[in-house]
Amino acid sequence: MQPLAVNHHSxxxxxxxxxxxxxxxxxxxxxxLRRCDFLDVGIETYIGRVxxxxxxxxxxRLRAFDxxxxxxxxxxxxxxxxxxxxAAARARxxxxxxxxxxxxxxxxxxxxxxxxxxxxxxxxxxxHFNFRTTHDNYSVTQFVRSYLxxxxxxxxxxxxxxxxxxxxxxxxxxxxxxxxxxxVVGGVDSLCMTTLYGFAxxxxxxSRPCRPADADRSGISIGEAAGFALLEKTGDDDTPRxxxxxxxxxxxxxxxxxxxxxxxxxxxxxxxxxxxLGPEQIDYINLHGTATRANDSAEDLAVSGLFGSAxxxxxxxxxxxxxxxxxxxxxxxxxxxxxxxxxLPASLNTVTVDPDFKMNVLLESRDQPVRHVLSNSFGFGGxxxxxxxxxxxx
Amino acid sequence: MIVHVKGIAVMxxxxxxxxxxxxxxxxxxxxxxxxxxxxxxxxxxxxxxRRASTTVKMAVDVAQAALRQSGLKAEDAxxxxxxxxxxxxxxHQICEALATPERMVSPTRFHxxxxxxxxxxxxxxxxxxxxxxxLAAWTGTFAAALVEAAAQCIGDDIPVxxxxxxxxxxxxxxxxxxxxxxxxxxxxLDRQPENSLAxxxxxxxxxxxxxxxxxxxxxxEPLRCDSSASxxxxxxxxIAAGSTGDDLIFDYVEGLQLRxxxxx
Numbered sequence: 001m002q003p004l005a006v007n008h009h010s011x012x013x014x015x016x017x018x019x020x021x022x023x024x025x026x027x028x029x030x031x032x033l034r035r036c037d038f039l040d041v042g043i044e045t046y047i048g049r050v051x052x053x054x055x056x057x058x059x060x061r062l063r064a065f066d067x068x069x070x071x072x073x074x075x076x077x078x079x080x081x082x083x084x085x086x087a088a089a090r091a092r093x094x095x096x097x098x099x100x101x102x103x104x105x106x107x108x109x110x111x112x113x114x115x116x117x118x119x120x121x122x123x124x125x126x127x128h129f130n131f132r133t134t135h136d137n138y139s140v141t142q143f144v145r146s147y148l149x150x151x152x153x154x155x156x157x158x159x160x161x162x163x164x165x166x167x168x169x170x171x172x173x174x175x176x177x178x179x180x181x182x183x184v185v186g187g188v189d190s191l192c193m194t195t196l197y198g199f200a201x202x203x204x205x206x207s208r209p210c211r212p213a214d215a216d217r218s219g220i221s222i223g224e225a226a227g228f229a230l231l232e233k234t235g236d237d238d239t240p241r242x243x244x245x246x247x248x249x250x251x252x253x254x255x256x257x258x259x260x261x262x263x264x265x266x267x268x269x270x271x272x273x274x275x276x277l278g279p280e281q282i283d284y285i286n287l288h289g290t291a292t293r294a295n296d297s298a299e300d301l302a303v304s305g306l307f308g309s310a311x312x313x314x315x316x317x318x319x320x321x322x323x324x325x326x327x328x329x330x331x332x333x334x335x336x337x338x339x340x341x342x343x344l345p346a347s348l349n350t351v352t353v354d355p356d357f358k359m360n361v362l363l364e365s366r367d368q369p370v371r372h373v374l375s376n377s378f379g380f381g382g383x384x385x386x387x388x389x390x391x392x393x394x
Numbered sequence: 395m396i397v398h399v400k401g402i403a404v405m406x407x408x409x410x411x412x413x414x415x416x417x418x419x420x421x422x423x424x425x426x427x428x429x430x431x432x433x434x435x436x437x438x439x440x441x442x443x444r445r446a447s448t449t450v451k452m453a454v455d456v457a458q459a460a461l462r463q464s465g466l467k468a469e470d471a472x473x474x475x476x477x478x479x480x481x482x483x484x485x486h487q488i489c490e491a492l493a494t495p496e497r498m499v500s501p502t503r504f505h506x507x508x509x510x511x512x513x514x515x516x517x518x519x520x521x522x523x524x525x526x527x528x529l530a531a532w533t534g535t536f537a538a539a540l541v542e543a544a545a546q547c548i549g550d551d552i553p554v555x556x557x558x559x560x561x562x563x564x565x566x567x568x569x570x571x572x573x574x575x576x577x578x579x580x581x582x583l584d585r586q587p588e589n590s591l592a593x594x595x596x597x598x599x600x601x602x603x604x605x606x607x608x609x610x611x612x613x614x615e616p617l618r619c620d621s622s623a624s625x626x627x628x629x630x631x632x633i634a635a636g637s638t639g640d641d642l643i644f645d646y647v648e649g650l651q652l653r654x655x656x657x658x
Contacts, residue, residue, distance in 0.1 A: 138530050
């Protein structure tokens with residue numbers, strides 16, 4: 001495929017606001033996870049919560065969109081000079097030529113959850129509740145598009161935990177088709193009761209900080225995050241490129257991965273094929289690595305089946321938690337940081353790698369030249385997406 | 395961009411299937427607007443059929459019917475399943491459960507609440523491991539999904555089953571979102587012209603202030619305005635008639651319109 005330059009990006013997650021906060025977290029091996037202190041949720045678990053959302057409403061001109069999810073989106077747009085980079089791109093291409101494609105799994109369902117508790121005696125929702133600008137699936141995308149003053153093709157992708165990986169594939173196709181010249185892609189998912197109680201009902205919430213690929217892993221830690229990237233056809237030589245994407249379905253089960261990782265393997269193979277790279281040319285794999293028993297086992301089979309046992313792998317969810325609809329872009333951008341920094345992060349919190357695993361899970365971070373990385377995102381419904389990033393050939 | 399339509403299916407109030415709508419549009423055969431669709435989800439295995447909601451059954455029913463007409467195989471086609479708000483009843487039930495002191499969310503209800511539930515059930519039922527996507531864009535969902543499906547069909551060189559479906563929210567959310575009648579349609583898109591039912595020429599253009607194309611049929615115009623999925627009706631009418639005249643204009647996202655013509 002025609003590579004796309006990841007010219008600007010921003011990250012906000014439990015490690016803090018801006019790329020420097022994520023980088024510092026990765027360097028210092030400090031987890032962003034904390035014991036669950038979200039609202040009155042009484043579940044024994046750890047969460048990756050972003051500080052300060054409660055105190056920072058969205059800009060006055062978009063006041064109707066004010067809610068936790070859109071506030072988190074705004075923190076992401078304000079970080080890393082992203083907003084001004086997009087303004088410059090808008091001047092170059094025109095507002096109609098830049099697409100906005102955002103992934104989210106639950107949008108601002110928290111607003112509806114709270115409003116349902118505030119129903120009156122006749123069952124009516126409170127007057128201040130505005131579904132369209134908060135919970136509706138398109139709300140966050142409309143908010144981002146309005147905030148950035150963009151008018152190009154736009155949609156929300158919602159495929160659970162692969163949502164904001166698939167935004168890269170869609171952006172690539174829309175640019176290739178000529179529907180736009182550039183794209184703002186992103187992912188935003190915020191803490192809510194649906195996911196905390198929902199994953200608890202599936203018995204996959206860990207009572208400790210998650211330990212991906214560990215022999216003693218016991219489930220996920222939910223996090224919240226926003227991430228954005230500006231994708232263009234050209235960029236400097238030292239700017240990472242999206243080199244390939246691969247998508248697949250498990251065709252197996254709604255909430256359990258294919259036990260042999262058949263769908264995951266297919267997505268990785270397709271991403272490699274589009275990138276024109278062989279498995280041996282990938283220097284690092286950012287695993288989906290949720291730390292559930294089933295996910296990590298299936299991913300090990302898929303990764304070791306395709307790559308063998310040499311390629312260094314890790315999950316960064318020990319730092320950020322599983323940020324669900326924002327996981328794809330969070331981990332894609334962390335993978336791009338690995339390229340830039342020449343650093344492979346360890347799988348934080350992992351003590352003893354599952355003895356049945358064949359893939360090469362990093363227990364220590366290390367510095368080495370990195371040219372190509374692959375990032376995995378798999379979701380409910382057996383929805384898989386793998387992305388390959390790297391530097392352009394000189 | 396030009397894509398070929400190989401299969402069409404539709405389901406809505408008074409509209410049992412594509413042939414009924416087509417015959418109404420061409421010859422005036424009356425529709426029965428009080429007859430609500432009763433999706434069967436017949437492609438789903440027994441366990442999944444019991445777990446799947448009406449919303450999911452509508453989505454897989456139209457996808458299956460359109461695929462059958464196309465003569466293509468499920469395992470050869472990617473899917474784009476689009477809906478403004480997906481499984482509306484399940485979302486309501488979860489919010490209701492979370493408003494009780496127990497906050498018990500059933501595992502099945504939770505996995506049914508993801509926007510890509512229909513796509514997941516489709517791949518399980520059909521055995522297809524091809525890519526599947528699920529998207530939303532308020533009342534522009536149909537236009538956004540057609541753009542995405544066409545771009546994937548041409549760019550990734552793969553037939554795409556596009557299904558767009560909306561079911562109403564129950565109270566108290568009913569008034570909060572568009573779509574008060576269930577409606578679903580599916581198109582199978584392909585880049586190969588053989589056995590094409592219609593060739594669509596798609597263009598994305600700045601909004602010039604022209605309104606979206608309306609239905610000439612006064613019975614169907616209110617239905618067109620109801621949901622994101624039913625906003626596809628002018629395209630179905632044009633395909634039935636074999637021509638569009640001027641390009642059709644569809645509601646998309648603010649500042650932008652989708653224009654679709656039937657190519658020669």
